Amino acid sequence: MLQQGRACAIFRPEAAVLHWLHLANTNRSQFTMLPVDVDFDVLDADLLNALAEK
Numbered sequence: 001m002l003q004q005g006r007a008c009a010i011f012r013p014e015a016a017v018l019h020w021l022h023l024a025n026t027n028r029s030q031f032t033m034l035p036v037d038v039d040f041d042v043l044d045a046d047l048l049n050a051l052a053e054k
Helices: 013-024 047-051
Strands: none
Touching: 013 047
């Protein structure tokens, strides 16, 4: 449950990137691959890796 003052990894941009990639690889989705101008340097690489492993 989202609580004020407590970070929730599911509502982070890192999670959104993983969701986007999943949907882009699903036949029923109209999502395309990520745009080439996405700045991955602003994302938390450790969190991105941890979420990807789940």
